[in-house]
Amino acid sequence: MHLWNDPQQPAETRVKALLAELTLDEKIGQLGSFWPTPRQAGQLAGDVAPMESGLSAGVTWDDATRHGLGHLTRNWGTEPVSVSDGLAHLRDYQRQVIERSRFGIPAIAHEECLTGFTAYGATVYPAAIAWGATFDPDLIERMAHAIGADLAAVGVHQGLSPLLDVVRDYRWGRVEETTGEDPYLVGTLGAAYVRGLQAAGVHATLKHFAGYSASRAGRNHAPVPMGRREFEDVMLYPFEVAVREGGVRSVMNSYSDVDGVPAASDRELLTGVLRDRWGFDGVVVSDYWAVTFLETMHRVAAGPAEAAAQAVGAGLDVELPNTGTYAHLAAAVDAGLIDEATIDVAVARVLRQKVDLGLLDPDVDPETIGADRDLDAPANRRLAREVAEQSIVLLANDGVLPLADGTSVALIGPCADEPRTFMGCYSFPNHVLGRYPDLGLGIRVDSLLQGLTDKLGDAVAHAPGAPVLEPDRSGFDAAVALAERSDVAVLAVGDLAGLFGQGTSGEGCDAEDLRLPGVQGDLVEAVLATGTPVVLVVVSGRPYALGDYADRCAAVVQAFMPGEEGAAALTDVLTGVVDPSGRLPVGIPATVGGQPGTYLAPPLGWYSEGVSNLDPRPLYPFGYGLGYARLTLGDATLDRTEVPVDGELTVTVPVSNPGERPATEVVQVYLHDDVAEVTRPIIALIGYAKVTLDPGESAHVRFRVHADRTSFTGVDLRRIVEPGTMSLRVGTSSRDTVTELPFTLTGQRRVVPEGRVLTTPWTLDRA
Structure with a gap:
């Protein structure tokens, strides 16, 4: 046996021995x-990587x-x-x-x-x-x-x-x-x-x-x-x-x-x-x-x-x-x-x-090498459904959701009966199978129409209204007529992922602005004009500007490409079987232009009266989301208000569920630095905890915040912790903070060595 083939030898010894035997080639x-x-045989042309064929x-x-x-x-x-x-x-x-x-x-x-x-x-x-x-x-x-x-x-x-x-x-x-x-x-x-x-x-x-x-x-x-x-x-x-x-x-x-x-x-x-x-x-x-x-x-x-x-x-x-x-x-x-x-x-x-x-x-x-394997086993599908359920974000709801029994539903929109809209550009069905149209999707992926019909039966009727991207309005009239004779219109709009311009989202599918693709915005307006309550369901890979529609919708739901179990997950959210617990990982813009602007901005990158006529603030902020049941956050406290530049403090957040069903909330902790030697974001997330409590249950979430979590790259391009006054803002989104907790970092400006504390651990103490 060669030395490099001996598993009993240290890895570096094996590598050194083999390397010494290799020629340059x-x-x-x-x-x-x-x-x-x-x-x-007969495979179709089409690249799955940029300039694949030529290179x-x-x-x-x-x-x-x-x-x-x-x-x-x-x-x-x-x-x-x-x-x-x-x-x-x-x-x-x-x-x-x-x-x-x-x-x-x-x-x-x-x-x-x-x-x-x-x-x-x-x-x-x-x-x-x-x-x-x-x-x-x-x-x-x-x-x-x-x-x-x-x-x-x-x-x-x-x-x-x-x-x-x-x-x-x-x-x-x-x-x-x-x-x-x-x-x-x-x-x-x-x-x-x-x-x-x-x-x-x-x-x-x-x-x-x-x-x-x-x-x-x-x-x-x-x-x-x-x-x-x-x-x-x-x-x-x-x-x-x-x-x-x-x-x-x-x-x-x-x-x-x-x-x-x-x-x-x-x-x-x-x-x-x-x-x-x-x-x-x-x-x-x-x-x-x-x-x-x-x-x-x-x-x-x-x-x-x-x-x-x-x-x-x-x-x-x-x-x-x-x-x-x-x-x-x-x-x-x-x-x-x-x-x-x-x-x-x-x-x-x-x-x-x-x-x-x-x-x-x-x-x-x-x-x-390898063995026969079911690559879409039932356990996988259960897990895919769990991820999908926890990712769906309820953005607005006037009480129309969950859909009541006996409600007649007009299911409209390009994402209503096209299961590929649930999947990202690197999913095999969208990434490769477009070149093999006779093979289908290779797995079972229900559409939202299938999911809602399985749940609600004949109460659901469908009209596509418009395609995802093509400027085709020929289906508007049928969609409007269906909405007019229904109790609720569920309007599913958004993306179909692809590659290099073959989709509305995905690698090489960049957008000129943040309006809904194609004529989907016009479809939304046409359905809203009927006066029928509209549940707008956005199935997309990026946030789209919803400011023109949101305040006229009865409810707004954001589903970020929820995968093969997306139909079941969305159906269960819309009908109340699942309490939506997703929160926005990106803001939802109000306007199609004047963007992009993420929440992580210094003062001059945010709204300032008189500085610009453009307002970058989102319609729905980072971290935001509603549920059918909500946890109540009490007044958070600090275990100290002064902490050395190499010290640590603890934030305690009381949470309780006053409702009658289990509820989930993402408790979020943001840092605000009053004065710094360089401009800093107004707020920045430094900790979060996803907490689920049963009805009547109370608990305390405790975050350990090391001073390293306040560090930033200073004027001399070294990472520092700077003494001075700061605050932690505790809440349920980057906009919705419940408690502001001032504290002071004491000592001298500290240069932070490599290996700093990178995360904010948390524990949940149930009452």
Whole structure:
């Protein structure tokens, strides 16, 4: 047995021994990847990644595997394959990789898993923006563990999730893939996802590191004009939480350039911040073709050898999805653009990952990879339904909800009978199956029409009214007539996710403004004009401006792409079986323009009388949501009003349920800094707790707030805790605060070392 195959040896010993035996070409092979082309005859054209067809041209299996291979790209996620066929393909690929490697080194198989395993017949969970609406890290951790278990069962080693970009512009198409506009919410949910996936034996991959979501005008891949403070305090924070507290094993770079420096070649970011400051010791993989983009898009490299040298030199270890630019690394060494020792550092990290995954153990046999698996098992569907139920947000209700027995319901709108509107762009049905129209969705996904009809029977009648995007008003008259003869109109509007302009939400599907897509706004107006009470149900991947309609609706419900069980979850919310407990992870704008503006803004970024005629305040704020039953928050208290700049205080919030049914509330704690040496957000979320109490029950929520949670990047670009007066604002949204608690930080200006306290723990003491 070779030393590197001995599981009893320390991992670093095994890596060092194998690395010493590899030639330069074999080392480069470990930094590369290959994306198998579809094997099914007659497969339709269509890219599932940006510029896939052109950039994949000329990359052959023989060339990619001649000296070994680092990664196998999306064996399951490229075309519809059964579990048995997918396993056969994966085993065959791994057998060839092992045979072509002088030392029999398998490849890491990676897949997308943002809304669940992106594979034919696999469970489609709610989109990530819906995770944000749950405000429930434990639930997201359980969901991620279920996703990881499915991936691991069929031989997948690495999942390309979660996405930790913080929303800065609602027009950006990938808002649906984020968990919201607040870095604390994004970071805590992201770390929970990482823990769940990795506990199942699959390495998680944070993306997109960093700044991607702040692209100019919300346009995909656009430059990011952002200063160091905002970058540090908003964009980097979620990644740091997932590294330090989630223990993530992989990170993927952003496509964007921040202040002119592309992330793929930014050594300060990929090595200085990620590794030197945060102690990350895993593998950095490229977003698809990001290394090539250094030459072809960013134009910071004169050719592929230079681009490859820049990326590896910066700390980007593996090129995905194909070995294109990294095939020129040997030439880069010959030209003196990079030395072999730098390549060795990257290769050692890849080999260490393979050791950790068991791929260098002596008993690895490609014929035994994976096993038959139901990828949409009943337990998965129950969990998908739970996430969906907890993500639905009730925004307004004049008493029309829950729908009363015997109510005649006109179900109208493009999202009423189109189940694909429930699923994100990285769900397999929307991501791939559009190219295979004869295969359906691969799983059972009921429409809202089916769900409500199953529940209410003949009381439900349907008229689509209008399509999602096309400017077709031919169905208006039938919709209006139906609404006029019904007790209530449930009007389901919103998005249909797609890729690169083939949808209204998703990667490359950016919006010019925040009006409802197509003629849906006109449909809403037409139905409202009937005078029939309207329950507006928005099924979307981004927030849309509802200020023109909301005050005329009897109720407003926001469902952020609730996945395959979305119909059942929405039906149960609308009929009162489930008490809505979701809260907004993004604000809902009042107007289609004058945006974007998230709640995380300094004074001059918020409303100020006389400064501008544009009011950025949302119609419904971050953190907001109603229920059929509500918890009452009493006056919160602090255990002290003075705390050292390295100390800690405790916030105690009394909560009670005076109602007659169980009730849930997200108790939220925001920080306000009275005076600081740089401008700071007016308020920022620093803690939250999702609490459910039975009727008549009371409890106390206690938050432990360390002074590090008040830290920020100071005028000298060092992270500091600044003495002075501040307050904690406790409430149920960023606008609705019940108690303001002033306190003073005492002592001298403190520079915060690496390893600061990143989160605000809480406990629930029941009476």
